[in-house]
Amino acid sequence: MKFFVFVVMAALVAISMADIYMHNPRGSNNRLNERSANRRNANRAFDSQNNNRGGYNVGDKTATAFRNEAGQYDMRYFQSSRKSTGKSYLTVEWTNQHGCGGNDDSDPHKLNCQLIMQYMCEPDTLPKNKFSMRNGLDTNTQPFTANRQGDKETEASFNNRRNANVQTNRVLFESYSWYDKCRQRNRNKGLFTADQKLKGDQSIYTRQNPAGTRRGYECPEERDYFPYWHPTDWKDIAVLTSNQSQCSYYERESFNVKSKHECVEKFPSGRVRHWSKYNNEKECTANKGSWLEFNNFLETEPSAKSENACKGKGNRYFWGRRHGQVNKECLVKLPKPDCKQSPWSRVNHLGNGREGVPLNYTWELPSFPSGKDQRCILRIRYNISTDDYDPWTTDSKSNQNLAALKYSPIQQNPVVDVGSNMQGLRLAINTAQFGRTFQDRSHVFKLWSRDTNNRGLPEDKDIHNLNVRGKRGNIVQTYPAVEYDFIPNRMTLNGNKDLLHIQWTGSNSHNNGGPAGDGQAGDAGEGTRGTDRSNMVETLDPLDNFPMTWEKSSMFKNAKVVWTSHQYKKQAPEDIAISMASSGYYSCLVNNKQVGCTGQSTDTKPVMNNLLNNAPASYEGMVLQFSKGEYFYTCTRNNNFSNRSQKGWLKIK
Numbered sequence: 001m002k003f004f005v006f007v008v009m010a011a012l013v014a015i016s017m018a019d020i021y022m023h024n025p026r027g028s029n030n031r032l033n034e035r036s037a038n039r040r041n042a043n044r045a046f047d048s049q050n051n052n053r054g055g056y057n058v059g060d061k062t063a064t065a066f067r068n069e070a071g072q073y074d075m076r077y078f079q080s081s082r083k084s085t086g087k088s089y090l091t092v093e094w095t096n097q098h099g100c101g102g103n104d105d106s107d108p109h110k111l112n113c114q115l116i117m118q119y120m121c122e123p124d125t126l127p128k129n130k131f132s133m134r135n136g137l138d139t140n141t142q143p144f145t146a147n148r149q150g151d152k153e154t155e156a157s158f159n160n161r162r163n164a165n166v167q168t169n170r171v172l173f174e175s176y177s178w179y180d181k182c183r184q185r186n187r188n189k190g191l192f193t194a195d196q197k198l199k200g201d202q203s204i205y206t207r208q209n210p211a212g213t214r215r216g217y218e219c220p221e222e223r224d225y226f227p228y229w230h231p232t233d234w235k236d237i238a239v240l241t242s243n244q245s246q247c248s249y250y251e252r253e254s255f256n257v258k259s260k261h262e263c264v265e266k267f268p269s270g271r272v273r274h275w276s277k278y279n280n281e282k283e284c285t286a287n288k289g290s291w292l293e294f295n296n297f298l299e300t301e302p303s304a305k306s307e308n309a310c311k312g313k314g315n316r317y318f319w320g321r322r323h324g325q326v327n328k329e330c331l332v333k334l335p336k337p338d339c340k341q342s343p344w345s346r347v348n349h350l351g352n353g354r355e356g357v358p359l360n361y362t363w364e365l366p367s368f369p370s371g372k373d374q375r376c377i378l379r380i381r382y383n384i385s386t387d388d389y390d391p392w393t394t395d396s397k398s399n400q401n402l403a404a405l406k407y408s409p410i411q412q413n414p415v416v417d418v419g420s421n422m423q424g425l426r427l428a429i430n431t432a433q434f435g436r437t438f439q440d441r442s443h444v445f446k447l448w449s450r451d452t453n454n455r456g457l458p459e460d461k462d463i464h465n466l467n468v469r470g471k472r473g474n475i476v477q478t479y480p481a482v483e484y485d486f487i488p489n490r491m492t493l494n495g496n497k498d499l500l501h502i503q504w505t506g507s508n509s510h511n512n513g514g515p516a517g518d519g520q521a522g523d524a525g526e527g528t529r530g531t532d533r534s535n536m537v538e539t540l541d542p543l544d545n546f547p548m549t550w551e552k553s554s555m556f557k558n559a560k561v562v563w564t565s566h567q568y569k570k571q572a573p574e575d576i577a578i579s580m581a582s583s584g585y586y587s588c589l590v591n592n593k594q595v596g597c598t599g600q601s602t603d604t605k606p607v608m609n610n611l612l613n614n615a616p617a618s619y620e621g622m623v624l625q626f627s628k629g630e631y632f633y634t635c636t637r638n639n640n641f642s643n644r645s646q647k648g649w650l651k652i653k
Contacts (some may be wrong), residue, residue: 018505019438020115020382021054021350021480023358023469024093024487025075026505027380027440029055032139033065033509037477037516040139045171046379047214047223052444053517054480056471058135058443059505060617066508072135073505073618074375075445077465080367083451084459088365091488092117093358093469094440095351095480101243107540109242112391114383115342116226117237117361117423120173121376121501123299124446130163133375135443136171142216143167144176147184147602151277155267158274173377173441174217177324178233181275181362188279192391194408194431195400203279208432224437225383227253230279231260231323233436234335234379236555240342247339247456255296256334263289264326272326295320297331299368304330305403316369332369332441350480360488365447374447378553385435402612457563457623461499466491468504468534468635470644473512476526481620483644484534484635495628499562502580503621506532526637527611534619534646535612536580539632545639550574555650558627565620566600574624580634582608585615612637626652 012210021027030044038052048054058066059073066072081476082085094115102109122133143165146154162176182203191207198205203221204212212220224229226239232255239250252258255480263276263284278284281291297320304310308317310330321328343356353359368374385391389398389409400408410432415424450457470484493500511530512523537547538555556577564571566587571579575588575597585608586598599605607614 003588006546007461019048019050019098020094020096020380020440021050022092022094022378022380022440022442023056023090023482024467025378025442025445026056026059026469027054027094028058028443029440030058031055032136033057033507034139035509035511035513037512037514037519037521041141043141043213043215044139045141045173046218046439046441047213047215047220048441048641049208049436050438050440051518052482053519055440056122056481057507057509059623060508062616063614064508066137068137071133073620074443075467075503076448076620077365077445078450078455078457078463078501078623079374080365081450081459082367082369082371085464086450086459086461088465090363090365090461090465091360091467092363092378092380093360093487094290094380095359095482096345096438097348097480098384099347099349099351100240100242100342100382100384101353103120103244103341107344109344109347110384110386111242111295111347112387113242113342114226114381115238115240116381116383117240117359117363117378118234118381119233119237119376119378121374121447123370124373124375130166130168130172131175132172133377133444134172137169140167140170141214142172142176144172144179144214144217147180151265155269155271155273159268171216174219174233176217177274179214179217179219182221184275184277185230186277186279187221188225190396191225192435193399194393194410194434195412196432197602210435215505223381223439226383227255227258229260231255231296233323235296235298236337237378238338238340238361240361241339242342244339244341250339251336254337257296257336259293259295259320261291261293261566262323264292265289274324292326293321294323295331296334297322298334298366299332299372301330301332301369301372357562359489368447371449373449373452375444376447377444379439379440379441382438383436384438388434391435458499460497461562461625462494462497463499463501463623464491464493466500466502466648468506468646471507472510472523472525472530472532474522476520477512477522477524480520483647484532484638485633485644486633486646486648489648491649492653493626494653495626499623499625500650501563501621501623502536502619504534504583504619506534506617508617526640527609528613531613532617533583533612533615533637534635535583535615535637536633536648537636538577539634539647542632542649544632545634545645547634547636552576553577555626555627555631555633556580558629560626561622562625565621566597570596571622576624578602578620583612583615584619584621585612624629626650628652 031039061073100113185203187203193207196210198210206224209220236254236256262385263278265276267273307415310319320331415426469487470482538553557573561571591601593605631650638646
């Protein structure tokens with residue numbers, strides 16, 4: 001049985017050098033903690049198809065490079081309220097090289113494109129084990145041993161295979177069983193593969209990956225196509241498209257709202273098996289499998305044990321079957337993806353959009369009714385194709401089959417005749433890249449509930465996030481990453497309703513040493529080489545490079561602490577200022593036992609280096625409420641000729 005699906009395809013005619021890079025949250029591009037300009041392993045966790053120089057290292061909690069997971073810093077964003085109207089917002093920022101946006105009528109662009117944002121979470125309350133989501137501690141790819149027994153493999157054999165393979169010191173995003181399922185399931189043979197010769201008939205072989213190269217435990221077929229026709233663990237956030245007429249299709253077909261099916265078989269013991277080779281209902285049921293319907297969901301509601309009890313919880317709940325389980329249970333609904341016009345960007349340009357600001361999307365963070373903290377990752381996929389063939393109607397009927405005298409509408413590096421008795425001219429076309437998908441992913445981050453662990457954040461307030469993007473080095477050394485800047489660097493908030501969570505992360509191993517690939521090695525900047533540092537001090541004017549004295553400042557004098565990670569909860573305005581200026585090295589200005597600030601003040605703690613060398617690379621920060629006013633701020637360290645002027649503007653209405 002063939003599938004005929006609408007396929008979101010991606011790419012350019014020639015081989016590309018740099019493609020999509022996420023800058024907030026920091027995209028990894030498969031980096032971990034390299035002290036080189038090039039990443040060490042492009043197959044570490046996922047298939048990005050990006051330049052080896054891109055990406056940012058995992059953040060460090062302290063002034064030294066991490067040696068274990070406890071030394072890594074996971075960015076923490078507060079969830080939207082589960083009890084009231086308060087929302088939480090995170091600015092996602094990226095650069096994409098090959099252009100996007102525009103429309104066929106008034107603003108044409110010579111390509112089709114989609115930008116797809118998704119996330120995947122697991123409860124942070126679960127005990128961490130070898131199968132938990134993590135960044136890892138070395139850059140090697142997780143190992144994988146194929147099933148040699150076929151349908152006869154026992155459950156014990158699979159468990160032994162998985163346990164022997166998964167390594168606790170390596171990255172884990174998708175699960176081992178997800179890739180194992182992909183490797184054993186038949187691929188969708190209704191897809192267009194042009195003249196590519198795929199080396200197998202399983203889902204790991206695609207037109208873009210004809211050799212079935214493995215990257216982490218990612219499934220190549222699911223990576224290359226959206227919306228996917230089988231259930232996955234990814235949750236859709238947004239689809240930004242060059243053709244908004246396609247939005248109704250994306251919204252309708254998203255796994256967020258539309259159930260997907262999968263063949264379910266059993267191990268010889270009779271217990272349910274995680275994989276099946278059959279990818280359609282006819283072959284599944286003919287071979288004694290069950291073609292089951294699965295639903296995507298935000299989280300489970302274990303207190304509702306029946307369908308009626310689930311319905312009684314309210315409109316946000318439904319009775320369904322989650323991916324990887326056979327029995328139905330009470331699940332929390334997901335919203336349909338936000339589909340809108342993609343921001344316009346130039347072809348062959350990694351930089352700001354038409355409006356002079358970085359390409360960005362404001363993500364309304366989810367609210368988990370359970371109140372459980374979550375550990376998550378975010379991915380962005382960039383799909384581009386030309387109009388040399390119609391990706392919406394071209395399927396397997398157009399695949400090349402020379403025995404049947406069938407030719408693909410596109411050919412690998414074809415020689416074309418332009419007439420007038422001229423010699424033929426060869427075009428640079430790689431049919432594995434003609435219609436192509438690029439990708440970047442964040443490192444692990446946390447989505448924290450507002451009201452657990454005595455955090456006490458107000459449920460009726462909106463929380464906005466202010467972070468730092470970029471890494472150490474000048475524009476040539478960091479490219480295709482970016483230099484330091486605040487993100488967003490211009491914000492307008494409502495002083496009565498809006499809160500601001502100021503937080504950043506950085507690495508102690510951003511040395512940008514050799515190998516440097518296509519660019520330049522080196523890490524121009526201030527302070528200890530290879531280290532990221534940021535701070536925030538007020539200035540009188542955005543053109544100024546000198547901070548204001550405390551006596552003349554007003555920004556933090558007009559701020560109230562709503563939440564801080566410190567045990568010291570009653571910061572005075574000067575304590576806020578000293579914490580921001582020192583990147584959290586100091587928590588308060590003077591020692592004060594009465595309110596709990598001891599040993600963290602300027603008069604009791606060893607002196608901080610004036611270039612922040614002994615300050616933490618990452619700053620968990622505070623959630624603040626500001627009073628009406630217009631404020632300007634800068635970073636004292638990252639403000640020299642070689643680096644971006646790291647400054648920001650905050651207006652409170």
